[in-house]
Amino acid sequence: MTEWYHINDIGKLDSPTLVVFPERVRANIREAISMVENVTQLRPHVKTNKSAQATQLMLDAGITKFKCATIAEAEMLGMIDAPDVVLAYQPLGPKLRRFIELVKKYPATKFACLTDNMYAAQEQGDAFASNDLEISVYVDLNVGMNRTGIIPGEKAIELCKFCSSTRGIRFAGLHAYDGHIRSKDFEMRTIECDNAFSMIEKLKEQLLKIGIASPNIIAGGSPTFPIHSKRKNIECSPGTFIYWDKGYSDLCPEQNFRPAAVLVTRIISLPSATRVCTDLGHKSVAAENEIGRRVFFLNASDLTPVGQSEEHLVCEVIEGHDHKTGDVLYGLPYHVCPSVALYERVYIVEDGEVTGEWKNIARDRKINI
Numbered sequence: 001m002t003e004w005y006h007i008n009d010i011g012k013l014d015s016p017t018l019v020v021f022p023e024r025v026r027a028n029i030r031e032a033i034s035m036v037e038n039v040t041q042l043r044p045h046v047k048t049n050k051s052a053q054a055t056q057l058m059l060d061a062g063i064t065k066f067k068c069a070t071i072a073e074a075e076m077l078g079m080i081d082a083p084d085v086v087l088a089y090q091p092l093g094p095k096l097r098r099f100i101e102l103v104k105k106y107p108a109t110k111f112a113c114l115t116d117n118m119y120a121a122q123e124q125g126d127a128f129a130s131n132d133l134e135i136s137v138y139v140d141l142n143v144g145m146n147r148t149g150i151i152p153g154e155k156a157i158e159l160c161k162f163c164s165s166t167r168g169i170r171f172a173g174l175h176a177y178d179g180h181i182r183s184k185d186f187e188m189r190t191i192e193c194d195n196a197f198s199m200i201e202k203l204k205e206q207l208l209k210i211g212i213a214s215p216n217i218i219a220g221g222s223p224t225f226p227i228h229s230k231r232k233n234i235e236c237s238p239g240t241f242i243y244w245d246k247g248y249s250d251l252c253p254e255q256n257f258r259p260a261a262v263l264v265t266r267i268i269s270l271p272s273a274t275r276v277c278t279d280l281g282h283k284s285v286a287a288e289n290e291i292g293r294r295v296f297f298l299n300a301s302d303l304t305p306v307g308q309s310e311e312h313l314v315c316e317v318i319e320g321h322d323h324k325t326g327d328v329l330y331g332l333p334y335h336v337c338p339s340v341a342l343y344e345r346v347y348i349v350e351d352g353e354v355t356g357e358w359k360n361i362a363r364d365r366k367i368n369i
Contacts, residue, residue, distance in 0.1 A: 005262045005298055005330045008352040015266045015328070016284035018339065020346045020358065024260035025054060025242055029061045031256055032241050035229045043067050043086065043218055045239030048337045050362040051346070052080050054242060067218070067237045068362075071098045075369055076362040078106030086138065086218065087113040088175065088237075090120050090148065100131050101369050112136035112172055116150045121163055129168030136172035137163055138218060141203070143196040145180045152203040157210070160203075164212055173216030176200055177237075178224050186226075186254050193220070193227045222248055226255060245336035246296040247289075261346065263295060263331040263339070265313070273319045276303065278329060281311040285331075286338035295331040303329075 007019065033039050043065040046055055055066070055077065065084040068074050077085045091099040091113050103111050115121040115137050128135045139160050142149030150156045163171040178196050183189040200217060207215060218235045220228040225238040240248055243261035265280040285295050291305050295313070300323070303315035317323065333339040340346070341363045348356045361367055 002352070003298070003330075006352060007264070007349055007354065009354055010264070010328050012354050013264055013347060015264050016278075016280050017264050018261055018343045018346045019264055019349050019354075020054070020243065020261050021349050022057070022260075023350065024258050025057055026061075028241050028244060028257045028260055029058055029063070032225075032238060033061060033063070035226060036236065037232075039063060040065070041229065041234065041236055043084075043235040043237050044242070045069070045088070045221070045237050046073050046077065046362065048239045048340060049242050050076070050340055050360040051358040052076055052361065053358040055082065056080055058242070065235065067239075070362070070365070071095065071102060071369060072364050072367050073362040074099070074102055074111065075106070075367045078102060078109045078111075079367075081106075081108045083108075084110050085112070086175070087111065088177070088218075090114045090116055090140065092120055092123055096124060096127050098369050100127060100133065103133060103135065104131070105369065110136070112138060114138050114140040114148075114175055115159070115163065115169075116140040116142075116148055118159060118162055121159065121166060121169065125166040125168035127168070134168055134170050136170045138172050138175040138216075139163060141174055141176040141200060143176045143178055143199050145177055147177075147179075149176070152199040156203055157206055160207055160212055160215070161210070171212070171215070173218065174200060174203065175218045177221060178219070179221050182223050182251060184251055184253075186252075189223060190227050193224045197228070197231075222255075223252055226252075240336060243336045243340070245334060245339075246332040247293070247334040249332075259332050261333070261336055261340070262298070263333055265295075265329045265331060267323055267325050267327045267329065268312075270323070270325060271314070274317055275306075276315050276317055276321075276323050278313045278315065279311060280313040280329075280331065281309055283310055284339075284342060285313075285333050286335040286342070288338065289334055293334045295333055298330045298332060300327075300329050 045067040140149040222238045222240045244257040265278045269277040307314040345357045
């Protein structure tokens with residue numbers, strides 16, 4: 001039986017490269033929609049796919065809200081008239097000026113951004129007001145990630161009050177990313193997620209008491225998606241689901257997404273009886289994990305990665321193996337998001353044939369703005 005990832009006309013593709021299977025992408029989108037009561041609860045993060053075509057598939061499925069991390073990702077969303085976009089970042093200085101230019105250039109898209117301290121909110125409000133704009137702003141909360149955000153409490157209340165009364169800013173609600181919650185035990189992950197979310201609920205109640213009514217809440221990422229998806233009036237922000245990867249397949253077995261993006265690499269050398277070398281170097285797959293958790297070979301489970309440089313991945317194998325130079329290997333990245341960012345395009349495979357390509361235009365630091 002032919003495996004789902006097999007490409008009949010593989011000779012068309014140089015390696016290393018990244019291929020995407022649109023039917024699997026569509027199935028993953030349908031699965032995400034099935035996990036929420038209403039599609040309006042979904043605000044997918046586009047950092048994973050970075051392409052207009054993949055995002056358009058979400059629009060076609062009825063998803064109208066999106067999240068992004070860079071000005072280029074926001075512009076890609078503006079270019080396809082995505083209705084509602086949150087820049088999940090606190091734009092300041094030059095980035096704030098670019099954000100304002102973006103808002104003006106793509107009026108069909110309603111843009112919002114994050115803020116997490118009074119000084120930033122004041123800079124944003126002044127900049128928006130001086131450009132005759134009133135922009136929705138979400139207060140970014142630190143619920144344990146300790147990366148950005150303000151800890152829920154009195155200072156967070158004061159910041160919300162400030163955003164509710166500052167010229168140029170429209171207080172839109174609360175944003176909380178709980179990426180630190182990564183237990184493979186789903187019950188434990190649920191407990192940790194609920195504990196973190198209780199801080200948000202308490203803050204919301206405190207805001208209601210001072211007349212700041214029912215702020216919108218954007219919460220979570222991929223590991224906590226199935227937990228937040230059961231809450232009422234919460235927008236969920238998974239991103240990796242669209243392509244999925246080996247890392248989340250292992251960490252989140254309770255989620256029914258299927259890998260839809262595959263790395264294609266070739267064996268280019270046999271330097272010793274127990275070593276094979278492929279062309280999958282640092283430039284071709286995310287290398288932030290330890291060497292054994294960068295790629296999983298679907299058709300060569302006997303290979304154990306032992307060394308990597310810019311253009312090469314060296315693997316250990318038992319003596320007497322039958323691998324040859326030129327052999328094609330198909331691999332799942334452990335972390336697909338930064339792996340996509342290494343490729344200017346992905347090749348599209350349908351019914352085993354290469355049928356086209358999608359440009360990853362949002363991997364660039366700049367598209368037009």
